[in-house]
Amino acid sequence: MKALLLVDIQNGFCPGGNLAVAHGDEVVPVANRLIADGGYDVITASQDWHPANHGSFASQHPGKKPFDMGELSGQPQVMWPDHCVQGTPDAEFHPDLDIDAVDYIQQKGENPAVDSYSAFRDNDHAALTGLAGYLRAQQVTELDVCGLATDYCVKFSALDAVDMLPGVKVRFVEDASRGIDPEGIKAAIAEMRAKGVEIVKSADILAD
Ligand code: VGL
Ligand code: ZN
Numbered sequence: 001m002k003a004l005l006l007v008d009i010q011n012g013f014c015p016g017g018n019l020a021v022a023h024g025d026e027v028v029p030v031a032n033r034l035i036a037d038g039g040y041d042v043i044t045a046s047q048d049w050h051p052a053n054h055g056s057f058a059s060q061h062p063g064k065k066p067f068d069m070g071e072l073s074g075q076p077q078v079m080w081p082d083h084c085v086q087g088t089p090d091a092e093f094h095p096d097l098d099i100d101a102v103d104y105i106q107q108k109g110e111n112p113a114v115d116s117y118s119a120f121r122d123n124d125h126a127a128l129t130g131l132a133g134y135l136r137a138q139q140v141t142e143l144d145v146c147g148l149a150t151d152y153c154v155k156f157s158a159l160d161a162v163d164m165l166p167g168v169k170v171r172f173v174e175d176a177s178r179g180i181d182p183e184g185i186k187a188a189i190a191e192m193r194a195k196g197v198e199i200v201k202s203a204d205i206l207a208d
Contacts, residue, residue, distance in 0.1 A: 001041045001042060001138055001139050001140045001141055002039060002040050002041050002042070002140070002142045002143075003040060003041065003135055003138065003142065003144070003145075004035065004040045004042070004043050004044065005046065005131075005143060005144070005145045005146075005147075005162070006031055006035075006043070006044070006045040006097070006146065006148075006152045007045075007119060007145060007146065007159060007177075008048045008084075008149070008153050008154075009027060009031060009045065009092055009094050009097050009148060010047060010048060010090070010091060010092060010132070010148070011089055011090050011091070011092050011093075011094060012083040012084040012090040012091060012105030013084075013148040014094055014148075016053070017083070017099060018081050018083040019080055019081055019083035019084070021149045021178045021180055022178065023178050024148050024178050026178065027147060027176050028094050028096045028097050029178050030173075030176040031097060031147070032096070032097065032098045033202060033206060034144070034146070034173065034202055034205060034206070035102075035178060036098070036101075038202075038206065040184065041140075042047050042103055042135070043104075044104045044106060044119075044134070044135070045093070045099065045104075045106070046105075046107075046108055046131070046136050046147075046153070047084075047093065047105055047106070047107045047108070048083070048085060048091065048108060048109050048153070049107035049108060049109055049110055050083070050084050050085055050110070051085070051086060051110065051112050052085050052086075054109065054112050054115075055072045055073070055113055055114070055115075056077055056078070056079070056080050057079070057082045057113040058070070058079035058080065059081075060112075064079045065079065066079055066080060067079065067080075070193075071113055072113070072114065072115060073113050073124070075123070086110075104134050106119050106129050106131040106201065111127065114127075116129070117152045117153045117155075117156040117157075118153065118156035118157045118159075119131050119153070119157040119160075120132050120157060120161065121160060121164075132160075132164045135165060141167070141168055142153040142168065142169045142170075143161050143165065143168050143169070143171070144171045144172075144173050145157055145161060145170065145171070145172055145173070146172065146173035146174075146177045147176070148178055148179075149178065149180045150177045150184075150185045151179040151181055151184035152179075153187040153201065154172070154179075155191060158192050158195075158197050159191070159192065159195050159197070162195050162197060170196070171197065171198040171199070171200050172192050172197050172199050173204075173205065174199055174201055176202050
């Protein structure tokens with residue numbers, strides 16, 4: 001069974017959003033082509049879904065500015081601008097994403113005391129989301145991962161997929177993804193490759 005994981009293709013990470021990724025909206029038509037013609041049995045999507053007082057927000061740390069380094073529950077934490085607050089337009093999926101075709105939506109980042117870049121578990125690895133269990137129940141053997149942002153939630157989701165779904169072939173779809181920091185994107189791709197994630201383009205998938 002082949003599955004697609006669309007990571008955080010939300011208004012907040014697209015131009016005009018609170019944590020906009022440059023050209024983030026350009027992943028939407030590519031994602032829609034993958035959904036329609038990628039040959040997937042199962043389509044999943046993650047949704048960054050923070051309470052307004054989430055501890056990753058600089059606004060919760062007196063004296064901190066967005067993109068400063070800080071601490072959350074004793075761990076180093078990037079201080080993000082308030083983003084993807086539950087129930088706000090910033091947290092909604094991009095309006096052009098074909099969300100009706102998605103079989104399973106995994107919300108994450110709800111615990112104010114820990115961030116959750118990965119769609120599979122919190123950054124401290126203490127709490128799991130339901131995504132790995134869902135994919136196992138679907139008997140998924142191949143998982144393609146793409147979306148926003150390459151150097152954060154996409155990378156950590158792909159790495160966790162390798163760790164948490166042994167035997168599943170994991171691929172990163174480069175042109176269906178955009179990242180925050182150019183150097184960070186390069187490092188993320190190298191890290192994924194080193195972990196055994198195959199780096200592919202949507203054309204490779206659509207041609208199969
Ligand atoms: C993300 C930073 C904070 C992401 C989410 O989706 O990559 N990055 N929250
Ligand atoms: Zn977030």
